[in-house]
Amino acid sequence: MHIARIQLSASALWGAVLVGLITVAAIVITNSSRAAAQSPPPIPHPVAGQEQCLVCHGSQGLKPFPAGHAAFDEKSCVTCHSTASAGVKAQDCINCHAEKPLSMNLTGGEKLSLYVDGAEYETSIHGGKLICTDCHNYSGASTTSGAGTLAIASEYAHPSRDVANKREYSLALYEVCKRCHFDNYTKTLDSVHYQVLARGDQSAPICTDCHGAHNVSAPSQPRSKTSQTCAGCHQSLYEQYATSVHGTALIHDNNSDVPVCTDCHKSHTIEDPRTAAFRLESVQICSGCHSNETIMQKYGISTRVVKTYLEDFHGATVALQTKDNKDIWVNEAVCTDCHGVHNIVAVDSPSSPVIKANLVNVCRNCHADATENFPSAWLSHYEPTVHKAPLVYFIRRFYWVLIPFIVVGLLAHIVIDLWRTITNRK
Amino acid sequence: MTVSELPATETPAKDSERDYFVRFKTSQRIEHIVLMVTFILLAVTGLAQKFYTAGWAEWLILHMGGISVTRLIHRIFAGVFTLSILYHFAYLFRAVFIKHSKLTMMPTVRDLRDVVNELRYSFGLADRPPRFGRFDYRQKFEYWGIIFGGLIIIISGAILMFPTAITLVLPGQVVPAAKEFHGNEATLAVIVIVIWHLYDVMFRPGIFPADTTIFTGKLSRKRMAEEHALEYAELTGATPDDERPASPPEAPGPAGQIAAGKSAETTG
Numbered sequence: 001m002h003i004a005r006i007q008l009s010a011s012a013l014w015g016a017v018l019v020g021l022i023t024v025a026a027i028v029i030t031n032s033s034r035a036a037a038q039s040p041p042p043i044p045h046p047v048a049g050q051e052q053c054l055v056c057h058g059s060q061g062l063k064p065f066p067a068g069h070a071a072f073d074e075k076s077c078v079t080c081h082s083t084a085s086a087g088v089k090a091q092d093c094i095n096c097h098a099e100k101p102l103s104m105n106l107t108g109g110e111k112l113s114l115y116v117d118g119a120e121y122e123t124s125i126h127g128g129k130l131i132c133t134d135c136h137n138y139s140g141a142s143t144t145s146g147a148g149t150l151a152i153a154s155e156y157a158h159p160s161r162d163v164a165n166k167r168e169y170s171l172a173l174y175e176v177c178k179r180c181h182f183d184n185y186t187k188t189l190d191s192v193h194y195q196v197l198a199r200g201d202q203s204a205p206i207c208t209d210c211h212g213a214h215n216v217s218a219p220s221q222p223r224s225k226t227s228q229t230c231a232g233c234h235q236s237l238y239e240q241y242a243t244s245v246h247g248t249a250l251i252h253d254n255n256s257d258v259p260v261c262t263d264c265h266k267s268h269t270i271e272d273p274r275t276a277a278f279r280l281e282s283v284q285i286c287s288g289c290h291s292n293e294t295i296m297q298k299y300g301i302s303t304r305v306v307k308t309y310l311e312d313f314h315g316a317t318v319a320l321q322t323k324d325n326k327d328i329w330v331n332e333a334v335c336t337d338c339h340g341v342h343n344i345v346a347v348d349s350p351s352s353p354v355i356k357a358n359l360v361n362v363c364r365n366c367h368a369d370a371t372e373n374f375p376s377a378w379l380s381h382y383e384p385t386v387h388k389a390p391l392v393y394f395i396r397r398f399y400w401v402l403i404p405f406i407v408v409g410l411l412a413h414i415v416i417d418l419w420r421t422i423t424n425r426k
Numbered sequence: 427m428t429v430s431e432l433p434a435t436e437t438p439a440k441d442s443e444r445d446y447f448v449r450f451k452t453s454q455r456i457e458h459i460v461l462m463v464t465f466i467l468l469a470v471t472g473l474a475q476k477f478y479t480a481g482w483a484e485w486l487i488l489h490m491g492g493i494s495v496t497r498l499i500h501r502i503f504a505g506v507f508t509l510s511i512l513y514h515f516a517y518l519f520r521a522v523f524i525k526h527s528k529l530t531m532m533p534t535v536r537d538l539r540d541v542v543n544e545l546r547y548s549f550g551l552a553d554r555p556p557r558f559g560r561f562d563y564r565q566k567f568e569y570w571g572i573i574f575g576g577l578i579i580i581i582s583g584a585i586l587m588f589p590t591a592i593t594l595v596l597p598g599q600v601v602p603a604a605k606e607f608h609g610n611e612a613t614l615a616v617i618v619i620v621i622w623h624l625y626d627v628m629f630r631p632g633i634f635p636a637d638t639t640i641f642t643g644k645l646s647r648k649r650m651a652e653e654h655a656l657e658y659a660e661l662t663g664a665t666p667d668d669e670r671p672a673s674p675p676e677a678p679g680p681a682g683q684i685a686a687g688k689s690a691e692t693t694g
Binding site: 310313316317319320321323324325328367369370371373374375376377378379384389391392395396399402403406407410411413414416417418419420421 | 475478479484487488492493545547548549586589590593594596597598599600601602603605606607610611613614617618621622625630631632
């Protein structure tokens with residue numbers, strides 16, 4: 001926290017002397033036996049709402065307490081460390097960074113604005129909890145960089161940043177999120193977005209692209225915000241989604257049951273949806289809601305759709321391949337092959353690909369020579385009944401009677417035969 | 427399991443001296459082995475698919491190399507099974523229309539009476555069991571079960587394999603109907619084979635551990651006289667005893683044909 005260049009004014013000098021005297025006096029008064037050289041540093045951030053010091057300052061925390069503190073309990077921090085003059089405050093930085101023209105010329109020619117809207121930050125989810133230096137953690141380095149070197153009027157060091165453009169600046173800085181959000185950061189390392197980034201494509205989204213930086217707010221408040229976030233890059237998919245049965249319910253009715261992007265694609269572990277494995281697992285994504293009786297009965301949708309699918313040839317293949325090698329592409333249809341993906345519409349909508357009039361076209365995607373008769377080979381998620389599929393229903397009933405009848409008959413024959421043999425031997 | 431061709435190559439004069447009878451030709455024994463192997467493989471690969479959500483079925487499918495390999499095995503042996511049935515029909519055609527063989531596997535009214543008489547004997551209402559010819563009613567039931575069951579299985583299996591072709595002419599519902607037939611008929615066939623056929627040829631008292639006739643072609647004189655008394659009489663000219671023979675007759679009696687006919691009347 002030390003600095004190279006301090007412009008000592010007279011008042012600062014007197015202030016320092018005063019603080020020093022008070023500190024010395026306090027040590028002498030409160031703990032005359034302790035070595036006088038060490039005064040506990042003040043707590044450099046607000047403590048209101050953050051009384052659980054050990055979350056960050058425990059031995060596993062971001063800023064662990066120094067050796068020798070292990071004996072103190074959480075509540076004792078504030079007995080030695082003062083909170084009154086809470087060190088660095090967000091406002092200290094804002095004092096300068098509220099100046100809109102404040103900017104830095106990057107080596108690539110771009111101008112990085114250094115303006116921060118303090119009010120926006122205070123209303124963000126981190127406002128009042130984190131101060132600037134929690135993320136912009138400038139320990140040690142002590143120079144300014146870029147063409148726009150400013151006279152640093154404060155005591156805070158500004159580090160040298162070797163970045164060519166604004167994107168590189170974001171990429172250099174976004175990993176500070178993991179200091180608190182380590183679990184979610186780790187999840188992103190498995191995501192398709194990180195794969196793109198790892199290939200060297202700097203446009204791949206990082207934390208701040210979805211969550212914002214100084215204006216971070218709860219990502220799914222309201223729920224429609226999530227999908228709008230994705231729309232920032234995936235505009236055409238979002239437009240399909242917005243007209244789908246799920247999207248319209250979300251956007252127009254603020255429906256809390258329909259999926260937003262992250263319900264199917266997950267939020268941080270976003271997989272590549274074009275893989276064989278994702279295709280296989282997509283059935284479980286759909287059935288997550290569509291086999292949930294509580295949700296489905298609100299909309300009069302049968303939860304048997306999953307069962308009937310899995311009992312059929314397509315579903316059985318997919319279910320078995322899911323338990324086998326997931327990297328093998330199955331040709332058999334999954335939910336989305338017939339119903340669509342982002343553009344799913346209600347099955348009774350005239351534009352539905354699976355409504356009777358359109359179904360044969362869907363079948364022909366795979367069964368090229370399918371005739372008009374062909375679609376009814378699939379019972380449309382119905383279980384056979386007298387009305388829906390009488391032929392299938394009566395065959396099933398026939399064997400339902402015949403098989404037990406034959407079993408009982410054969411067993412009776414064997415029992416009688418054995419009984420006769422035993423009787424004959426007596 | 428076929429139309430009888432009496433072992434004409436054996437000279438009847440020597441029948442009385444042999445201690446066994448040759449019941450099945452080599453081609454028939456091979457036919458049975460082919461049927462047995464294809465049946466087992468089709469049953470294993472098929473039932474595993476029908477009941478794929480069960481733990482054992484899933485285990486089987488994954489250990490056979492996955493669902494696509496399981497289906498491939500099933501379809502290959504379905505082809506073998508179909509060919510063996512076609513061969514059998516060609517054989518029958520030749521036996522019936524060219525060689526004019528005796529149709530010993532044909533169900534008759536007499537078989538129904540045999541069922542009743544077997545039951546009467548079992549419950550002590552008759553003094554002796556019915557006498558059977560070349561094939562008894564149990565064997566006929568199994569044979570015709572395989573013929574009709576096999577046809578259902580083959581036709582429904584073909585529909586399942588070529589759903590687009592069949593719906594060129596038939597309504598779509600025949601496809602799920604074929605699936606219903608296929609799986610249920612197969613389940614029934616496996617149940618009949620496991621419960622009855624295996625009891626009949628393996629676990630039955632006096633037979634255990636196995637009846638080897640279908641593999642060797644040979645049936646002992648003792649069992650021939652007991653289990654196929656009418657055929658035995660016909661072949662040897664022996665008179666069947668009035669009681670079920672406790673031991674093989676030492677010497678064939680005279681006037682076998684007449685005795686056999688008489689026996690048939692009294693039993694019926």
